[in-house]
Amino acid sequence: MSFSDFDVTRRTRKGNFLNQIDQLIDWNPIEKAIAQHYAPTSDATGRPAYSGLLLFKMLLVGIWNGGLSDEAVEDMANSNLHVMRFLGLYS
Incomplete structure (x- = not known):
């Protein structure tokens, strides 16, 4: 565990909330349901x-x-480590 990982995991209630949601929800079925209606293309x-x-x-x-x-x-996704981790932009 790196220092930044430790720091992110011990911080505020909002971080705990996002972490709990991430562990509570199985995102795979949701991702499959979204994929049925969303066909991403390149710009x-x-x-x-x-x-x-x-x-x-x-x-x-x-x-x-x-x-x-x-x-x-x-802006929040670019500056908040809890949000970055929840979004899968930071592991």
Whole structure:
């Protein structure tokens, strides 16, 4: 376990909440259900699209934090280690 892993796991209640949700929910069936309705494609420059599960989790983060805008959720995902870990952007 690295220092940053230790620091992230011992912090605030919000981090504990996201960790508990992540351990409580089996995301595989949800990811399969999303895949039936979401067909990601690359953009005009050829960059791959975001996964449906990542977008769904970002939506949840926005709702759980008081109805944040898309930009605010993106900012949170870029600056909050608990959110990064929940979204699968940091392991």
